[in-house]
Amino acid sequence: MSLLFYIFSGLMLGFGIMVIVCRNPLSSALCLVISFLGLAALFVTLNAYFISIIQVLVYTGAVMVLFLFIIMLLDIREEKSKDWNFLAVGGGVVVLFGFIVQLISVLGGYEDGKQKMVPFPENLSHEDVKMIGVEIFTNYNFHLQVLGVLLLVATIGVVVLSRRQGKEGSENN
Amino acid sequence: MPTLNEYLLMGGLLFAIGLCGVMIRTNIIVILMSLEMMLSAANLTLVAFWRFGGGEGLPAHSYNAQVMVFFVITVAAAEVAVGLAIIVALFRSRQTVEVEELRSMKG
Numbered sequence: 001m002s003l004l005f006y007i008f009s010g011l012m013l014g015f016g017i018m019v020i021v022c023r024n025p026l027s028s029a030l031c032l033v034i035s036f037l038g039l040a041a042l043f044v045t046l047n048a049y050f051i052s053i054i055q056v057l058v059y060t061g062a063v064m065v066l067f068l069f070i071i072m073l074l075d076i077r078e079e080k081s082k083d084w085n086f087l088a089v090g091g092g093v094v095v096l097f098g099f100i101v102q103l104i105s106v107l108g109g110y111e112d113g114k115q116k117m118v119p120f121p122e123n124l125s126h127e128d129v130k131m132i133g134v135e136i137f138t139n140y141n142f143h144l145q146v147l148g149v150l151l152l153v154a155t156i157g158v159v160v161l162s163r164r165q166g167k168e169g170s171e172n173n
Numbered sequence: 174m175p176t177l178n179e180y181l182l183m184g185g186l187l188f189a190i191g192l193c194g195v196m197i198r199t200n201i202i203v204i205l206m207s208l209e210m211m212l213s214a215a216n217l218t219l220v221a222f223w224r225f226g227g228g229e230g231l232p233a234h235s236y237n238a239q240v241m242v243f244f245v246i247t248v249a250a251a252e253v254a255v256g257l258a259i260i261v262a263l264f265r266s267r268q269t270v271e272v273e274e275l276r277s278m279k280g
Contacts, residue, residue, distance in 0.1 A: 005175045009183045016187055016210055020194035020203070028203050032210070039213055042183070045175075046224040047232065051216070051242050058246050063209065063253050070257045071202060074264050085199065085273070092197035096189050103185040113178035118230035131236045132243065140240055147247055154251035161258040 005045055012038035024078040029067045036060045047120045050129045174230070180221035188214035201263075201270045205256050212249045216242045 015035040022028045036059045043052035107113060120126070136144055187210060194207030219238050226233025264270055 002175055005179070009179075013183070013186055013190065016190045019206060019210065020190065020198060025200055025202050028206060032206050035210070036213065039187075039217060042180075042217060043220055046180070046220050048220045048224070048239055048242075051220060051239055051246075054243065054246055055213075055216075058250050059209070059213070063250060066253060066257055067202065067206065070260065074261070074270065076200070076202065076270060084197070088199075089197045092193040095196060096193040099189040099192065100186065103182065103189070107178045107181055107185075110178065110181075112225075113181060114176055115225060115228070115230050116176050117174040117225065121231060128236065128239065132239050135236050135240045136243070140244075143244065147244060150248065151251055154255050158254050158258040161255070161262050 001045065005042070008038045008041040008045070010038075011035070012042065025071050025076050026068070029064060029071060032067075033060050033064050036064070047126075048128065050132055177221060177225040180224075181218060184214045184218040184221065187211075187217065199271050199273050201260055201272055202257075204272070205253065205260070209249060209253065212245060216245055219245075 012035050015031045015038065018031040019028045019035065022031060036055060040052045040055040040060070043049075043055060191207045191210035191214060194210070195204050198204055198207065219242050222233075223236075223238035224232050226238070260270060263275075267275065269275070
């Protein structure tokens with residue numbers, strides 16, 4: 001259990017670093033797929049099976065296919081001649097290490113975080129899909145409907161944005 | 174068995190990597206990918222707090238945390254769709270996805 005935790009965490013963080021190191025956007029997208037698969041496995045170790053399946057379906061399925069499709073559509077290639085912007089790289093590394101130092105100092109003083117995970121209790125229900133469904137359709141029903149409106153607005157917005165602009169010069173949009 | 178602090182550390186490290194990627198990359202598509210990584214790191218933290226929410230390594234009784242993760246994933250998917258449509262429109266008008274070349278608002 002602990003070994004699997006470290007394996008999947010290493011997979012997630014290692015390929016996460018590869019995403020920002022690779023020069024080719026296509027390699028970045030494929031590394032991000034493996035990073036998200038490691039994250040989904042971490043959700044399984046946390047007994048959140050539904051979230052794990054959603055992670056694989058939505059992120060590594062739909063979203064990453066969308067990214068790969070856009071990279072293919074725009075025909076973006078690796079730029080070998082351009083160097084790194086050293087000011088931006090220096091700033092990024094400084095922020096990264098500052099964040100990590102602060103994280104370690106905060107977590108070091110967090111006493112509740114030192115509890116070890118115990119196996120999922122048998123008397124609690126394992127049916128997390130059922131529990132989440134009940135929560136969504138009772139307590140969070142209004143939020144679910146707002147989310148539906150958001151998805152509708154996003155769909156309409158994407159269609160409007162991707163219309164070809166003034167192909168004959170006669171259209172305004 | 175891992176502790177809560179280890180999960181929080183992993184989530185924080187993933188968030189830091191995403192933040193670093195937003196700062197050092199100039200390709201706008203990779204910046205959007207790094208944003209996705211930061212959102213996923215927040216999800217990992219939420220689920221970790223749910224799993225340890227009952228104290229003594231037991232899960233919390235309510236499933237509110239997982240409902241919130243579900244909402245975050247849905248909003249992130251909508252955000253990616255709109256963001257990529259904007260990138261396509263940008264590429265049509267400027268023929269570039271490098272943020273260094275999009276400096277028309279710079280004084």
